[in-house]
Amino acid sequence: MIYSxxxxxxxxxxxxxxxxxxxxxxxxxxGHTVGRIFFLDAGVTNGAAATVLPQDETDRLQPWVExxxxxxxxxxxxxxxxxxxxxxxxxxxxxYEKPAATIHPAFTVSGLGQLVDAATSADRLVTFGG
Amino acid sequence: xxxxxxxxxxxxxxxADCLAMLAAGDVLLLLGDGVYAALAGTGARAQLxxxxxxxxxxxxxxxxxxxxxxxxxAEVIDIDGFVALSEQFPRQLAWY
Amino acid sequence: xxxxxxxxxxxxHSPYGSSLARASLDVALAAAAFDRPxxxxxxxxxxxxxxxxxxxxxxxxxxxGRLLASLPLYDIEQVYVDAAAAARYRLDLxxxxxxxxxxxxxxxxxxxxxxxxxxxx
Numbered sequence: 107m108i109y110s111x112x113x114x115x116x117x118x119x120x121x122x123x124x125x126x127x128x129x130x131x132x133x134x135x136x137g138h139t140v141g142r143i144f145f146l147d148a149g150v151t152n153g154a155a156a157t158v159l160p161q162d163e164t165d166r167l168q169p170w171v172e173x174x175x176x177x178x179x180x181x182x183x184x185x186x187x188x189x190x191x192x193x194x195x196x197x198x199x200x201x202y203e204k205p206a207a208t209i210h211p212a213f214t215v216s217g218l219g220q221l222v223d224a225a226t227s228a229d230r231l232v233t234f235g236g
Numbered sequence: 237x238x239x240x241x242x243x244x245x246x247x248x249x250x251x252a253d254c255l256a257m258l259a260a261g262d263v264l265l266l267l268g269d270g271v272y273a274a275l276a277g278t279g280a281r282a283q284l285x286x287x288x289x290x291x292x293x294x295x296x297x298x299x300x301x302x303x304x305x306x307x308x309x310a311e312v313i314d315i316d317g318f319v320a321l322s323e324q325f326p327r328q329l330a331w332y
Numbered sequence: 333x334x335x336x337x338x339x340x341x342x343x344x345h346s347p348y349g350s351s352l353a354r355a356s357l358d359v360a361l362a363a364a365a366f367d368r369p370x371x372x373x374x375x376x377x378x379x380x381x382x383x384x385x386x387x388x389x390x391x392x393x394x395x396x397g398r399l400l401a402s403l404p405l406y407d408i409e410q411v412y413v414d415a416a417a418a419a420r421y422r423l424d425l426x427x428x429x430x431x432x433x434x435x436x437x438x439x440x441x442x443x444x445x446x447x448x449x450x451x452x453x
Contacts, residue, residue: 107323109322115243115332121297122268122332125296128315132315132318135316136319136323146355146359147351147355187351187355221359222362222368225337226337226363226449227337230322230323230326230328231327232330233328233330234330235243235452236269236332237445238445238450249377253344253376257440257441257444259441327447328450329452
């Protein structure tokens with residue numbers, strides 16, 4: 107089956123965002139297609155390139171990067187939420203004259219149409235919030 | 237038939253709203269702070285048992301919470317089991 | 333085969349308490365803009381979005397009431413409201429910024445069953 111995921115959870119609070127990443131990997135392992143993961147609201151902070159965690163905590167960016175690079179999963183940050191949270195790619199950083207891009211290159215920014223498309227074209231839509 | 241996921245403690249509005257929407261034939265998967273609703277002998281657990289929906293909770297979150305020995309009667313599943321539930325149930329609704 | 337799934341958006345957050353309320357309406361408008369069938373259900377604290385006379389100017393944030401009033405201009409299939417949630421706050425639905433059909437518990441469950449995918453905000 108084709109799965110689309112919607113992630114509203116920030117990696118900074120609770121474990122739900124990492125549950126979403128594990129869910130995606132488990133779905134792939136069961137033979138499903140995970141075409142697109144859309145990040146909205148606080149969920150966009152999963153794409154932060156420069157987060158630094160204490161040494162006794164596991165990295166929360168790498169699971170996403172692996173999904174994109176190894177499994178071809180599209181990771182899309184809602185552009186309106188991303189700007190609100192200061193999450194900018196090179197293009198947006200230039201456009202708004204901000205000092206640096208803050209998004210890891212495994213993620214792309216795009217509009218809500220991508221969520222609507224992902225939701226209406228998938229067999230399964232699973233949301234992770236809170 | 238809906239797969240409900242609850243990621244909020246039993247004291248939350250999300251818990252009450254989710255409870256009101258659960259129907260027999262649905263399944264409720266507790267994750268994050270939602271796992272505390274499975275604690276045996278609590279009012280929240282009694283309400284969940286009474287609603288007729290199947291009750292599951294995510295092992296990693298329950299283990300972190302230290303409640304695995306206190307949720308008798310609820311199904312403890314891993315992430316693979318979560319995917320399996322999503323295969324069986326055509327739609328999911330996230331409460332948080 | 334997976335084409336044209338019917339979406340039901342459940343709006344559960346109060347208008348100014350979180351950014352989710354705003355995101356949910358943006359999703360509704362995006363679905364309409366892309367011509368995808370979509371229904372809206374206001375439930376829980378989401379019914380508070382239906383209060384008339386919202387004035388958010390002093391907060392400097394967008395007024396969802398005004399946005400809701402524009403929904404009929406888009407192709408939103410139907411707008412529903414959880415009757416029990418509306419009653420909890422003694423809402424006068426006739427004064428709401430958008431016409432919403434009040435549903436009881438069983439009707440809401442039937443509504444959920446009629447849709448392919450659910451988005452809960």
